[in-house]
Amino acid sequence: MTEVKENNKMKKIFKNLFWFYVAVLTILMVKVFVGGESVIEYVTGEKFVLFIPILLGVISEEV
Incomplete structure (x- = not known):
């Protein structure tokens, strides 16, 4: 059981x-097409750090 x-x-x-991850990838794609930023710069940049607490929240909420 x-x-x-x-x-x-x-x-x-x-x-x-x-x-x-689908949502994050979609946001990344839109950013790249609209803003012309490279994905590597975006992921290694500080903006991506904002997603980490959200990710941790999703995991801890389920456990």
């Missing part, structure tokens, strides 16, 4: 992470 619960919890987390 607990194995099934754990499995469902993991599936839920991965589904949330998947949608999170």
Whole structure:
């Protein structure tokens, strides 16, 4: 019984992470096309740091 619960919890987390990454990638693509910024500069820049607390929040909320 607990194995099934754990499995469902993991599936839920991965589904949330998947949608999170889809959203981040979409934002990155829009930024690149609209602003002409390179993806590497964006990811290594300080703007990407803003996504880390959100990501941690998504993970901790599910666990």
